[in-house]
Amino acid sequence: SADDQMTSSSSCTFVGDPSQLFQSPCGGQEATELMPTSPFILHPFEQDLPVPVPLKTEALSPPYGYGLGQQSNNGELNSTHSIKPADIGYPEPDTYHIKLQVGFHCVTNSTVQPIDANGNPVTPPQAAKFVDGRLPPSSIYGFNGTFPGPMIYGRYGKPALVRFENELDPTRVHGLFGAPKGQFLTHLHNGHTAPESDGNPHATPHGYHPGQWVDNLYLNYPAGGDENEKQSFLWFHDHFEGYTGANVYRGLVGLYPIYDPDKDPGDENYGLRLPGVPNKDTGRVDYDIPLAIFDCALDDGVTPHQDFHVGCGETHPEWWGMTFFKHFPNHGFVGDIFTVNGKAFPVLHVKRRQYRFRFLDASISRVYELGLMKSASGKLQEARGTQGQWLLPDGQQCMQFVQIASEGGLLPDSTLRNSFEIWTSRRKELIVDFTHYMKGPDGTRKETKAGDVIYLVNVAKMEDGRKPDSSDPSYKVPILKLVIDDLPATETDNSAAVFDAAGNFASRKLRPLPDIDFSDAALSKLTHRSFELQRGGGSGGLNLDPVTAVLNRETQWLINDRPFQVCEPLARTQKGYAEVWRVKNGGGGWVHPMHFHQEEHRIIEKNGVRYNAVTPVGPDDVFAKEDTIALGPGEEVVIYRNFRTFPTATQAAVGTTAKYVAHCHNLAHEDHTMMFGWEIIGNSRSTTT
Structure with missing residues (x-):
């Protein structure tokens, strides 16, 4: 079995x-x-959007x-x-x-x-x-x-x-x-x-x-x-x-x-004054809302x-x-119903103030691109038998996001977004100002009013788990309805404004990136490793003996020509010594969100473009801290990895290592051996592999 x-x-x-x-x-x-x-x-x-309740001790x-x-x-x-x-x-x-x-x-x-x-x-x-x-x-x-x-x-x-x-x-x-x-x-x-x-x-x-x-x-x-x-x-x-x-x-x-x-204490009166008000009755931080997106x-x-x-x-x-559910989806797993916090097509009432939204792509394989749209007609269109089921045919962008964090935490600078892409397992945190619409062609922006309706819309069409399809301008699937209510006179928005009175955006300093020397001279002194993500199929062209094939169940998805084996690490690193890892998507026309356990990383280079200390985050927060690399077909990244805290000195003294894994977070790939083990040792330098 x-x-x-x-x-x-x-x-x-x-x-x-x-x-x-x-x-x-x-x-x-x-x-x-x-x-x-x-x-x-x-x-x-x-139906209303459910918001998870914080657990009590x-x-x-x-x-x-x-x-x-x-x-x-x-x-x-x-x-x-x-x-x-x-x-x-x-x-x-x-x-x-x-x-x-x-x-x-x-x-x-x-x-x-x-x-x-x-x-x-x-x-x-x-x-x-x-x-x-x-x-x-x-x-x-x-x-x-x-x-x-x-x-x-x-x-x-x-x-x-x-x-x-x-x-x-x-x-x-x-x-x-x-x-x-x-x-x-x-x-x-x-x-x-x-x-x-x-x-x-x-x-x-x-x-x-x-x-x-x-x-x-x-x-x-x-x-x-x-x-x-x-x-x-x-x-x-x-x-x-x-x-x-x-x-x-x-x-x-x-x-x-x-x-x-x-x-970032969870109270907009302190620190960076990010949206959020502690609610003693519910235990939640109001106006700080997680949105877990999931298809089925x-x-x-x-x-x-x-x-x-x-x-x-x-x-x-x-x-x-x-x-x-399919255990063996050849192209990954994508469903035709999109949910937010477990519900399809939910409604969230928002007040005329700023909100912080924490987005998580909890899907098995699906990639989304999300934006905020308004419909002049207010009418949805049936799309029976298609992925998403309903469309917003005349939807037009009406608001912008201000991104404040990626999966690695607060960005060094807040960034204005018209839309954003999110891959499975990744997170993005964005502020939305519900007091005004974005500037129009005349350079002015209109105030919102109670009863206005806007939609969070997915525009990334993805027919199977291989990758998002080519752009289809008619594909606008509303996944969350936002109904605007007035802010009660008894409440005040004390969060730091992301737009000035004229509607202009000015980037704010948030959290600096860790101070790391990415010069060629410094990087040349570190251990370098390479990992290639591969599409195998059967034995993947490998001459595997039957026992190896059985122990690994299959070889559809490989890393460095190998399926995952729990007892054979692909890398042995040393605590306290950083390394440079090159990761290449060699698996044909597939996307791979590659996740690394234990400690987040920094991208030094992506597709030949080096990190730039002057504009460290870039247009797609690619050089910020992260735990999952978004690798499109044929893409290649170079990352800086550190290995701290584990194993403890007591463990290292008796030869105990700290063992972790890295894997594709398209979970259909991870479950079918696109994963490798690695370990941290505490008593000798590792070697290049």
């Missing part, structure tokens, strides 16, 4: 006849792209501890936290308890119309159950049983210890996707985290099963103790090897904004499920209207 192969890969041992295990179960057809046509949502923009039972065997209850007697907050002069952590539970979720409350691929109405295969014209709930794996899960407000200088407890029951879910035995690993994306809390396959290759818990310690400590390494918006998600995409798609997504008490497909009951888990060519009419 696929699960047996997973176990073999994780332990790096194999028993049995590899020639039998590596046979394709579908006659070579397991990678065929067969996607359903989701039911058409008849009444968009009739709570005491843990049994209490957390730092002794051997105390990091989890999975029987690992040596499981322990490698570093304690006191080791870096920090206080004891706030403690949180998150239960992984089966829940039930609907992307819309609207009535729907079953349709075929051409948009024509059809009778659903489960007509007897389709009595009120609405979707059945889909079963999910959720942090506390919800999608998205709860939000944790992190704060620099105050660690957080999160107990993730597995209460999943795989027998209660529809479809056969997600880790088959309900296993999980949780990764805090872009967290500067010790290996045992990082949620990667090195520390716990078999994951945590139902009935088990693990305490992940998030130090909320900037790499190297450098204030300029502070970040602002992380997220946590499942990272169980081989099933990351399935578990994330099933619902294991949570948000982790992280505040800095000096520059719903089962039409007639599309075959072709993969290891449900046989070859099976249809499941009993799953009509529930989330549909």
